[in-house]
Amino acid sequence: MRVLISDNLAQVGVDILKQAGLEVDVKTGLGPDEIKAVIGGYEGLIIRSATKVTADLLESASRLKVVGRAGIGLDNVDIPAASQKGVIVMNAPDGNATTTAELAISMMMALSRNIPQATASMKSGKWEKKKFMGHELSGKTFGVVGIGRIGSIAANRAQGLKMKTIAYDPHMPREVAEKIGVELVGLEELAARSDYISVHVPLTKETKHLLSTEFFAAMKPSGMLIDCARGGVCDEAALYEALKSGQIAGAALDVYAQEPTTLENCPLLGLDNFICTPHLGASTSEAQENVAVAIAEQVADYLLKGTVTNAVNVPSVSDEVLAQVGPYITLGEMLGNMHMQLARGGVQEVVLEYGGALADLNISPITVAFLKGLFMPILKEAVNYVNAPIIARDRGIKIVESRTDRTEDFINQLSVKVITDAGENVLVGTVFGKNEPRLVRLNTFRLEALPSGPMLLVFNNDVPGVIGALGTELGKARVNISRMTVGQEEKSKQNIIFLGTDQLITSELLERVRALDNISDAQALDL
Ligand SMILES: NC(=O)C1=CN([C@@H]2O[C@H](COP(=O)(O)OP(=O)(O)OC[C@H]3O[C@@H](n4cnc5c(N)ncnc54)[C@H](O)[C@@H]3O)[C@@H](O)[C@H]2O)C=CC1
Ligand SMILES: O=C(O)C(=O)COP(=O)(O)O
Numbered sequence: 001m002r003v004l005i006s007d008n009l010a011q012v013g014v015d016i017l018k019q020a021g022l023e024v025d026v027k028t029g030l031g032p033d034e035i036k037a038v039i040g041g042y043e044g045l046i047i048r049s050a051t052k053v054t055a056d057l058l059e060s061a062s063r064l065k066v067v068g069r070a071g072i073g074l075d076n077v078d079i080p081a082a083s084q085k086g087v088i089v090m091n092a093p094d095g096n097a098t099t100t101a102e103l104a105i106s107m108m109m110a111l112s113r114n115i116p117q118a119t120a121s122m123k124s125g126k127w128e129k130k131k132f133m134g135h136e137l138s139g140k141t142f143g144v145v146g147i148g149r150i151g152s153i154a155a156n157r158a159q160g161l162k163m164k165t166i167a168y169d170p171h172m173p174r175e176v177a178e179k180i181g182v183e184l185v186g187l188e189e190l191a192a193r194s195d196y197i198s199v200h201v202p203l204t205k206e207t208k209h210l211l212s213t214e215f216f217a218a219m220k221p222s223g224m225l226i227d228c229a230r231g232g233v234c235d236e237a238a239l240y241e242a243l244k245s246g247q248i249a250g251a252a253l254d255v256y257a258q259e260p261t262t263l264e265n266c267p268l269l270g271l272d273n274f275i276c277t278p279h280l281g282a283s284t285s286e287a288q289e290n291v292a293v294a295i296a297e298q299v300a301d302y303l304l305k306g307t308v309t310n311a312v313n314v315p316s317v318s319d320e321v322l323a324q325v326g327p328y329i330t331l332g333e334m335l336g337n338m339h340m341q342l343a344r345g346g347v348q349e350v351v352l353e354y355g356g357a358l359a360d361l362n363i364s365p366i367t368v369a370f371l372k373g374l375f376m377p378i379l380k381e382a383v384n385y386v387n388a389p390i391i392a393r394d395r396g397i398k399i400v401e402s403r404t405d406r407t408e409d410f411i412n413q414l415s416v417k418v419i420t421d422a423g424e425n426v427l428v429g430t431v432f433g434k435n436e437p438r439l440v441r442l443n444t445f446r447l448e449a450l451p452s453g454p455m456l457l458v459f460n461n462d463v464p465g466v467i468g469a470l471g472t473e474l475g476k477a478r479v480n481i482s483r484m485t486v487g488q489e490e491k492s493k494q495n496i497i498f499l500g501t502d503q504l505i506t507s508e509l510l511e512r513v514r515a516l517d518n519i520s521d522a523q524a525l526d527l
Helices: 011-019 032-041 055-059 079-084 097-112 115-123 149-160 174-179 187-193 213-218 236-244 285-305 319-342 364-382 388-394 466-476 507-514
Strands: 002-005 023-026 044-047 066-069 088-091 141-145 164-168 196-199 224-227 250-253 274-276 347-356 398-404 412-420 423-432 436-442 445-449 454-461 481-489 494-501 519-526
Touching (some): 002 011, 002 032, 011 023, 011 285, 055 079, 097 115, 097 149, 097 196, 097 224, 097 250, 097 274, 097 285, 141 149, 141 187, 149 196, 164 187, 187 213, 213 236, 236 250, 319 364, 319 412, 347 364, 364 388, 364 412, 445 494, 466 481, 507 519
Parallel strands (some): 002 023, 044 066, 066 088, 141 164, 141 196, 196 224, 224 250, 250 274, 347 398
Antiparallel strands (some): 347 412, 412 423, 423 436, 436 445, 454 519, 481 494
């Protein structure tokens, strides 16, 4: 069997694949058409962030069984297209966290002491001692946005520098943060109190442009920003204005909305109080060896023994179990994903009730799939079918599973309650026929919906004219409605309207919908 390595991989990974008996070709720097021309000859593909695994490339990958990402981010892989073609996508989420946290700390030091600017000045023949006055870190406040794996390592290193550490992470329980000596605060408070702010969240619907004009306006004029997470979390145009006007003192980026990045596509590169690296977060020999070893072993194990590890699109269960529970795994993951998008506040407890025919099955892979779905909107590719229960445990989330013969109206039924510090929601799902997952209850509303793609969920009074007004508003925004389900609650005369749309609902449109008569709330979802 043959494996193509299309991005730079540490030699130790190449050796592991060869020793396992695989034929390996290392061809880095190929353009999309060049990879497309050769991909048909390979069972395995190993990449980092440069190779784009698009639906178009996958069309030509007739023998491909697995894509292995030596690192975490899978923004460059079309995962639904890979799943549709039966190609397993796996990553190595643990190997480069320390190294990336160390880059964030290096950036903070370089910013506070003007190291890049002073180097450039001296190399141009100057001795500008007065110009480069810096700031001491000791006693200052280090604010972390996203206190997950990398954020908590960065906070730990900052504590070693005698800094006070605070964080914004609405999905992390307070006790977990307190255990590592980090105070959880709101986003605005973090902006206002921090001297240095370091970003460690994935790019999601929620985090896109999280660092915006308002955020920079709330920062101290002496405040400095560091982003070694993902391009797009920081609004680069807003950051440019904040740096140029002196609203904030400095910024360091390792990741950009458009990569590779040049002065043409990123004017920040022209500013003196801005420093940068070309996506070097994971680029140390130690981290590259870690991820190369992990991904080479995972890809070889899958191609030669069929063992799946750290896959983001396939559960780690035997074919026999998968044949029985496969459709419920899809249902569980769908309910989990929807729960997180509906939840307000940090998740504290998950109560799963397996009813009817489901009560007799091996339910643990379904619970794992539910948890993976639950974390996906906030952790993206950092969660998989293996680590989802571990993440739940580390976040102190209580999981309660039960079985019952009793169901509402269905032969099989999965009911899940998610309790957060701000309330709770119940979703009930079932599988029709052999493989047709449906949402059949949302809290007290009965309905029959297939949550998939961009959606709009509307809560309204059951009176004439609401659907017409809603349709007109969406029509004005040129949003096409592809599916519609109405769920009723007879006693209270309340409805929910579940619309499938052909594009994501923007926040402006959502505000206009919320302002319509007889609509009490509306929420945009994407599954
Ligand atoms: N520059 C580089 O070369 C590298 C960048 N990365 C990136 O670093 C980022 C962090 O990675 P990990 O720490 O491993 O991820 P993680 O999944 O362990 O942690 C992410 C944290 O962000 C939090 N979060 C999610 N949505 C949030 C929101 N709206 N507001 C505040 N917090 C939110 C989550 O609760 C979680 O605690 C990822 O984007 C990853 O792709 C990772 C490795 C190398
Ligand atoms: O692992 C990640 O998510 C990274 O961002 C590292 O990217 P790279 O492997 O250096 O192209």
